[in-house]
Amino acid sequence: xxxxxxxxxxxxxxxxxxxxxxxxxxxxxxxxxxxxxxxxxxxxxxxxxxxxxxxxxxxxxxxxxxxxxxxxxxxxxxxxxxxxxxxxxxxxxxxxxxxxxxxxxxxxxxxxxxxxxxxxxxxxxxxxxxxxxxxxxxxxxxxxxxxxxxxxxxxxxxxxxxxxxxxxxx
Amino acid sequence: xxxxxxxxxxxxxxxxxxxxxxxxxxxxxxxxxxxxxxxxxxxxxxxxxxxxxxxxxxxxxxxxxxxxxxxxxxxxxxxxxxxxxxxxxxxxxxxxxxxxxxxxxxxxxxxxxxxxxxxxxxxxxxxxxxxxxxxxxxxxxxxxxxxxxxxxxxxxxxxxxxxxxxxxxxxxxxxxxxxxxxxxxxxx
Numbered sequence: 452x453x454x455x456x457x458x459x460x461x462x463x464x465x466x467x468x469x470x471x472x473x474x475x476x477x478x479x480x481x482x483x484x485x486x487x488x489x490x491x492x493x494x495x496x497x498x499x500x501x502x503x504x505x506x507x508x509x510x511x512x513x514x515x516x517x518x519x520x521x522x523x524x525x526x527x528x529x530x531x532x533x534x535x536x537x538x539x540x541x542x543x544x545x546x547x548x549x550x551x552x553x554x555x556x557x558x559x560x561x562x563x564x565x566x567x568x569x570x571x572x573x574x575x576x577x578x579x580x581x582x583x584x585x586x587x588x589x590x591x592x593x594x595x596x597x598x599x600x601x602x603x604x605x606x607x608x609x610x611x612x613x614x615x616x617x618x619x620x621x
Numbered sequence: 622x623x624x625x626x627x628x629x630x631x632x633x634x635x636x637x638x639x640x641x642x643x644x645x646x647x648x649x650x651x652x653x654x655x656x657x658x659x660x661x662x663x664x665x666x667x668x669x670x671x672x673x674x675x676x677x678x679x680x681x682x683x684x685x686x687x688x689x690x691x692x693x694x695x696x697x698x699x700x701x702x703x704x705x706x707x708x709x710x711x712x713x714x715x716x717x718x719x720x721x722x723x724x725x726x727x728x729x730x731x732x733x734x735x736x737x738x739x740x741x742x743x744x745x746x747x748x749x750x751x752x753x754x755x756x757x758x759x760x761x762x763x764x765x766x767x768x769x770x771x772x773x774x775x776x777x778x779x780x781x782x783x784x785x786x787x788x789x790x791x792x793x794x795x796x797x798x799x800x801x802x803x804x805x806x807x808x809x
Contacts, residue, residue: 465681
């Protein structure tokens, strides 16, 4: 059901923006299609391998281990561990999200997985070294990392508090 | 400016693809060796089903990304986010980052371009944080494919103010030093 609603929203947005581009009559529509094709060719092989890889990893890693390392009861240490794992997780969003989703299903805690996703988003090392340092320079990268460093643990902590309060209201 | 030369320095993510493929192959071989033939094919079947479910979203996602790229006035973005743009500039930068469709090959060169156009370290930090945490395209296509709506909503809501806060922090920590160097004698 979830996935149906999300798809409807997505295609609704595509229809609205597509109409906008079409009405410009200046080749915007064609350019958008070309860009979409380029991205699709880039993304398709990666999502294929990411889904396969995450599935195999989830099957290999014992759920007890996931629960013990990044489970809901692991507290701040679990948040730190999840952040560190997020920072070293390679690949694009598909692999990171696939791994995070799989971890949630086999015993990971919501705050810990939020810390994982946040750390991966803000400073996964792979992207930092391949893209950020070469393009923006080492000084700018270090400054950005310095302010971003505590965020994953903080957000995970707040997520835990929110979940706890929401649980109390039920 | 819209197409900085730095973007062409590297082919978009050959390294990333190789890493992902390697992870998948190694994990698959390990799964076959450790868990047996049946478990391997069970997982493979589940994965292929998941791929089929994700496919329509990926197609919509790349279409959306292409359309946003064409429709967004990217040359104006830099003008809205000058160094003295205050909190408004930081907020705008965060949202611009969230709306930016595209990977690191797009975001980092744009941050450099913003810097060149007069944006300060706070603005570029807010921009990159907005892109990293709130990217609409990434959340719609990837995150919602793999997580429940509740999880995505919680994470997104919690992250909403983060670009502004990180931008402010960067400004307080790093921009002040530069400003002081510009106007010596005015004291701390």
